[in-house]
Amino acid sequence: MTRLELRQVRKRFGPLEVLAGVSLNVAAGEFVSILGPSGAGKSTLFQLLTGAEKAEGEMLFDGAPLDDHGSRFAFMPQRDALMPWRRILDNATLGLEVQGVPRRAARERVAPLFAEFGLAGFERAWPAELSGGMRQRAALLRTVVQERDMLLLDEPFGALDALTRAAMQRWLEAMWRRHHWTALLITHDVREAVLLSDRIYVFSARPARIVSEIKVPLPRPRTADASVAREAAVLEAGILDTLLGATDPQPSAQRRPKGDDHD
Numbered sequence: 001m002t003r004l005e006l007r008q009v010r011k012r013f014g015p016l017e018v019l020a021g022v023s024l025n026v027a028a029g030e031f032v033s034i035l036g037p038s039g040a041g042k043s044t045l046f047q048l049l050t051g052a053e054k055a056e057g058e059m060l061f062d063g064a065p066l067d068d069h070g071s072r073f074a075f076m077p078q079r080d081a082l083m084p085w086r087r088i089l090d091n092a093t094l095g096l097e098v099q100g101v102p103r104r105a106a107r108e109r110v111a112p113l114f115a116e117f118g119l120a121g122f123e124r125a126w127p128a129e130l131s132g133g134m135r136q137r138a139a140l141l142r143t144v145v146q147e148r149d150m151l152l153l154d155e156p157f158g159a160l161d162a163l164t165r166a167a168m169q170r171w172l173e174a175m176w177r178r179h180h181w182t183a184l185l186i187t188h189d190v191r192e193a194v195l196l197s198d199r200i201y202v203f204s205a206r207p208a209r210i211v212s213e214i215k216v217p218l219p220r221p222r223t224a225d226a227s228v229a230r231e232a233a234v235l236e237a238g239i240l241d242t243l244l245g246a247t248d249p250q251p252s253a254q255r256r257p258k259g260d261d262h263d
């Protein structure tokens with residue numbers, strides 16, 4: 001069943017055309033990623049989904065026009081955005097409190113999840129006392145506990161070192177398999193997209209349009225098995241090619257064919 005469907009969604013900021021007609025869909029329980037060059041307009045798309053900015057074009061949720069943005073999506077921004085003056089437990093309850101859940105009830109809902117998110121024993125710690133990976137898990141906990149229909153993850157692991165990032169990707173895949181979340185992820189990392197996604201959309205440079213939609217048919221979990229790793233590497237290479245083509249500042253139609261070097 002299709003949860004989210006975008007049809008020819010466009011966005012301009014004054015004279016700046018950012019999205020030039022983006023059509024995509026995400027099915028219930030599906031993990032979909034958006035890959036694209038820096039500045040293409042990926043985060044802008046999330047701003048449209050969360051209702052922070054107005055879009056042109058059609059946005060449908062469960063087949064009906066998307067209006068109540070806030071109740072559909074739980075959004076996790078690029079930086080963990082934990083409040084430094086709130087303990088981890090109270091950071092985790094923030095999304096629920098914003099929804100009007102009293103703090104005590106929110107704490108009771110959040111506390112049992114700490115172990116699953118690798119945060120047991122850190123309920124009363126301050127954000128500054130946690131490692132980068134733990135902070136991201138706390139931010140994700142705050143996001144998923146809101147029990148929205150769909151997760152929007154904007155480069156959740158972008159600021160982490162390579163090893164922590166790899167560990168977090170594996171952890172997220174395992175969590176997604178267990179909880180059957182419907183998720184849309186923005187990432188710059190081709191390997192991350194292949195590891196996590198059922199499908200990947202590749203954006204062109206700004207103004208963004210979709211240049212490629214790639215199904216990732218690899219079995220899950222996508223970790224240990226050597227033959228899966230080989231297949232993943234082939235997919236990654238193809239996607240990287242597409243992405244580099246999409247980033248190329250010189251449109252291919254204007255390139256001269258090889259050997260055509262006389263004027």
Ligand SMILES: Nc1ncnc2c1ncn2[C@@H]1O[C@H](COP(=O)(O)OP(=O)(O)OP(=O)(O)O)[C@@H](O)[C@H]1O
Nearest residue numbers: 013016018036037038039040041042043044045206
């Ligand atoms: N509220 C806004 N007002 C004006 N311009 C904006 C606004 N939000 C984004 N932009 C511009 O839109 C363009 C796309 O930005 P966006 O953050 O969506 O790109 P992105 O693909 O997410 O980039 P990155 O991968 O580097 O995070 C940029 O040129 C940015 O300056």
